[in-house]
Amino acid sequence: MPGPGRYRGLRAFGKPKDTKKTVRRLASYLKADTGKLAIVFVCVIVSAVSALAGSYMLRPVINGIADGRGSIAFLTRSVAVMGLIYLSGIAAQYLQARIMVSVGQRVLQTLRDELFLKTQRLSVRYFDSHYNGDIMSRFTNDVDTLGEMLNSTLVQIISGAISIVGTFSLMLYTNFWLAMVTFVMLPLMLKAARGVAKKSRSYYREQQRALGELNGYIEEIVTGQKVVKVFCHEDIAMEEFERHNGELKSKQLGAQFFGNIMGPVMGNLSQINYTLTAVVGGILCILRGFDIGGLTVFVNYSRQFSRPINELSMQMNIIFSALAGAERVFAVMDEEEEADDAPLALSVREQDGRNVWEVPEGNVKYAFKKENPDFHAEIVLQDVSFGYVPGKTILKHITLYAKPGQKIAFVGSTGAGKTTVTNLINRFYDIDSGSITIDGVDIMDIKRDALRRNVAMVLQDTHLFAGTVMDNIRYGRLDASDEEVIHAAKMASAHSFIMRLEHGYDTVLEEDGANLSQGQRQLLNIARAAISKAPILILDEATSSVDTRTEKQIERGMDRLMAERTTLVIAHRLSTVRNANAIMVLENGEIIERGDHEALLAQKGRYYELYTGLSELE
Ligand SMILES: Nc1ncnc2c1ncn2[C@@H]1O[C@H](COP(=O)(O)OP(=O)(O)OP(=O)(O)O)[C@@H](O)[C@H]1O
Ligand SMILES: [Mg+2]
Incomplete structure (x- = not known):
């Protein structure tokens, strides 16, 4: 099965080898175990020396016998001494083996x-x-x-x-x-x-x-x-x-x-x-x-x-x-890690039930945030360009605004770059040029885990862990109570199917939810995002595998959820993006049209084509 990725694993082996460095x-x-190693060292010496000494004992013994001086008493004594020497060697070997294993x-x-x-x-x-x-x-x-x-x-x-x-x-x-x-x-x-x-x-x-x-x-x-x-x-x-x-x-x-x-x-x-x-x-x-x-x-x-x-x-x-x-x-x-956070990186913290920016001492750039620390989750992409591999630009000059609490939708054909945009917002990848800011703070200046904690994501490829349904939803926020889990499941319209499972919320999922349908897996992934308190929500094709009726239900549940959050949603089904505040039509990594549903329809452009095309099919 040849594919583009066939030999990608090889890359790591290309480096020059340096045995000495590896040994060092x-x-x-x-x-850390220098003390133990010292004991091992002594033991090794004792056992090696005892082997040498034991065999050297043969010289006087044989010579004694050859000279005719040997008596039974002489022989017994010599053998006893040799035995003692060898025994101490064995004891040392035993000790050394035990220590070395540990x-x-x-x-x-x-x-x-x-x-x-x-x-x-x-x-x-x-x-x-x-x-x-x-x-x-x-x-x-x-x-x-x-x-x-x-x-x-x-x-x-x-x-x-x-x-x-x-x-x-x-x-x-x-x-x-x-x-x-x-x-x-x-x-x-x-x-x-x-x-x-x-x-x-x-x-x-x-x-x-x-x-x-x-x-x-x-x-x-x-x-x-x-x-x-x-x-x-x-x-x-x-x-x-x-x-x-x-x-x-x-x-x-x-x-x-x-x-x-x-x-x-x-x-x-x-x-x-x-x-x-x-x-x-x-x-x-x-x-x-x-x-x-x-x-x-x-x-x-x-x-x-x-x-x-x-x-x-x-x-x-x-x-x-x-x-x-x-x-x-x-x-x-030695592989390069995710790039370090900026030295004076900002984070977001909960205080009296609201999210506030926390500006570290000495950060002059964002000092004004100290006066006005409220976190609104306004996302701005300014002239962002990005490519996964150097020389191959995927996103070109993307500029967009998501006001706090707004729902921004991305539509566009496969491979247009929709998922890529979301990959940049939580810094799975860092942009090549332009800037992405949240409330005016460059995301490069936000602590990575603080950033990700504030962005709840339903990824395009779902993943569930081996464990119960309850655990899997709680993965979105570990301190959530059982009631909160159930509430989130209801919001994601997952509750009814979960209750139909043999053990309800205690049903054990196989790795990656192999014992669930694709749509059910998506519902759990949505519930996992719904339980998170993150003020930014990204849904990437979250409902692509559920039926239209369930989708409508989810939408109703999610509406409440989205009301307090800035949401970016990617969907192929245009019916789901209809009520977005703004719709971005992506093509070849560029935003070719933007506006709300009515305006875009009136424009009779790409969106109109996509929308009417799909309506005909439906
Ligand atoms: N990890 C990656 N490495 C290299 N190129 C990638 C990677 N992921 C995506 N691409 C490329 O980036 C482009 C945009 O991909 P992206 O996943 O953003 O598309 P999309 O709009 O989300 O499509 P879909 O609707 O099918 O999900 C594609 O041409 C793809 O080949
Ligand atoms: Mg995608």
């Missing part, structure tokens, strides 16, 4: 919180241009892979590093020349590890990206399932899915392949190292009198030496998916 940023999340989970929780908070602050533009599924994938897959890394990998890195350094030091101490063999092999091993890691890193990044895209696609098809069925696009949807799925597979193949060959490559190199060490060690024993206990311990170490390198390189899988995931999480966090 991740580390900043661990700062630290890791806290970081994940914080990340998810921040990510969610961020999504709440992103502009409508962001959601309009990204796949929902891809955004969700960042909350799930990407955060999960990060969790996997925090749980085990971090500790592995530290303990690996300690083991490598400790083992090598002990090797040097045990036999300098023999240690040189490993010393020669080391760069080879590191180089191999780095080579493979580099290759897999890019695959892991690609893998997370492909996963996000696949999720985006699934989400799109699942939500659009009915449309897919109506047009019998199952096969095409499947094809497209297979393309995404194939893409993911190929990236995963690469990622897993390079992730998996790391082990064998390192394993083979370590075997070579082991053999070389054994041969050279044997020669040293024979020619230089190197002790057997020393050789045993040394070959043990040389094995142990490659183990952490091995393990670390195996962990690369996790590290790279996690870093790729973290990058995607941070990419969202």
Whole structure:
């Protein structure tokens, strides 16, 4: 199903990647747990050192037995000491694992919180241009892979590093020349590890990206399932899915392949190292009198030496998916938020039952509002131009006045820009030029949440949340009482159908009101706006799906509601806009006619055409 939005999700991946920066940023999340991490660090040292010390104990024991000095008592004592050393190592490991899990989970929780908070602050533009599924994938897959890394990998890195350094030091101490063999092999091993890691890193990044895209696609098809069925696009949807799925597979193949060959490559190199060490060690024993206990311990170490390198390189899988995931999480966090409010932004507050402007100290521009703070909700658009994308102007030089309490209607053909006008008034998008003022206050100078609190909106696409009917209406004003909810429902003509539902107002709605008819959903959305005390009301095609009789009823209910509010109403049915104070006829983003119903009819222009055309149909 190719569409204009097909690849919009890709935009976020175009940025250059900076692993170091990602790691540093991740580390900043661990700062709060510095104390716990210090304990973990000590535990890791204890367990790593105990492993080293435990195996070093073998040297005196074997030498003792080889010398013929060994007795059962000597053996028992030595084994007991070794046992104690290993036990303390196990205890430390247990403690460290427990602490690390709690630290890791806290970081994940914080990340998810921040990510969610961020999504709440992103502009409508962001959601309009990204796949929902891809955004969700960042909350799930990407955060999960990060969790996997925090749980085990971090500790592995530290303990690996300690083991490598400790083992090598002990090797040097045990036999300098023999240690040189490993010393020669080391760069080879590191180089191999780095080579493979580099290759897999890019695959892991690609893998997370492909996963996000696949999720985006699934989400799109699942939500659009009915449309897919109506047009019998199952096969095409499947094809497209297979393309995404194939893409993911190929990236995963690469990622897993390079992730998996790391082990064998390192394993083979370590075997070579082991053999070389054994041969050279044997020669040293024979020619230089190197002790057997020393050789045993040394070959043990040389094995142990490659183990952490091995393990670390195996962990690369996790590290790279996690870093790729973290990058995607941070990419969202770095997205531009809705523009900040002006520093001295005004707000509107209720005082003695009326709305008043509240002007912050130091705001000179609107100081006069302090004398006369009454909020009347007069809306003025002055020469407003706007486009969703640069270079493509949608609204051109729109100028209009809505006096307090007036009802202004917008009519015009599909795509004329009616919804766009309303998107600007509550600042879903900011205008390119001109100005929008409420009571003479530029909306850019009004606190965004104060602005939105004062604009009740019935959006063109309805949305209901999972929950009861009562909750859904109350969403419009959380402190509304049950009586107020019912009153609003009556005003929106929703009461009678709600009472016919099995559990009335306590009926649980499925997500987006799937168990209601389209018209019923609209009625609930109107009730939600009706319950709000906002003095500005915007109705975008609010009654397009209800029958004409219900519409008449709503109109009657709404008349009272609109009486105290400045209302902007968009409707295709001209019968609903008839009694508006002024009607704006929009065409191609311009107001081509304006006036009241009678005047516009007399003008015999576009409105007349629209109106009579529709009347003929009716
Ligand atoms: N999010 C968006 N991004 C880019 N362009 C958009 C976006 N929303 C709308 N447009 C474009 O803006 C123009 C006006 O759209 P708008 O939704 O305002 O029309 P409308 O008058 O409300 O139409 P309708 O009667 O069908 O609801 C259209 O040409 C549309 O393609
Ligand atoms: Mg519209």
